[in-house]
Amino acid sequence: MxxxxxxxxxxxxxxxxxxxxxxxxxxxxxxxxxxxxxxxxxxxxxxxxxxxxxxxxxxxxxxxxxxxxxxxxQTHEIRQEKLKEKRKIEQEKMRKKMLQGQINAQFGLRN
CATH class of the missing domain: 1.10.1660.10 (Multidrug-efflux Transporter Regulator; Chain: A; Domain 2)
Incomplete structure (x- = not known):
């Protein structure tokens, strides 16, 4: 389980x-x-x-x-870099959530 x-x-x-x-x-x-x-x-x-x-x-x-x-x-360059990092982290979280959903669906589990 x-x-x-x-x-x-x-x-x-x-x-x-x-x-x-x-x-x-x-x-x-x-x-x-x-x-x-x-x-x-x-x-x-x-x-x-x-x-x-x-x-x-x-x-x-x-x-x-x-x-x-x-x-x-420059500060605006740093901010842009931080935004890119944040987007990457959010995408990774979404990918993990989708994979977990697929695993749960495959095995009939619920969150």
Whole structure:
């Protein structure tokens, strides 16, 4: 019998880190971090008090973004690259979902 396990959000993707900690981890200024948010390169959540909350994935992305900017890559190019990556991931998820549906249909299983 085949079971689909729904995964919980990984600790890496939980938005729990304040901008001050992100600043310390990345070496970026608050202004740089906010700028990358304005350019739609990172998407922090907001607490009830309006404070930005980042994930470890966001921290990694910010470091990668800063490195690319330092190498002369423009923010719009980075955003286009991120959109391509996101589309690829979504296509892969859809492919897996379709394959799982085919397997379930073949063996008479239901989700």
């Amino acid at each position: 085949i079971f689909i396990v729904q995964q919980k959000e990984s600790y890496i993707d939980r938005k729990v880190i304040s901008i001050g900690v992100v600043r310390e981890l990345t070496g970026l200024s608050d202004r740089q971090i906010r700028y990358y948010e304005e350019r739609k390169l990172v998407f922090p959540e907001r607490s009830k008090g309006g404070n930005r909350k980042y994930s470890f994935s966001d921290v990694k992305a910010l470091v990668e973004i800063a490195d690319k900017i330092e190498d002369g890559v």
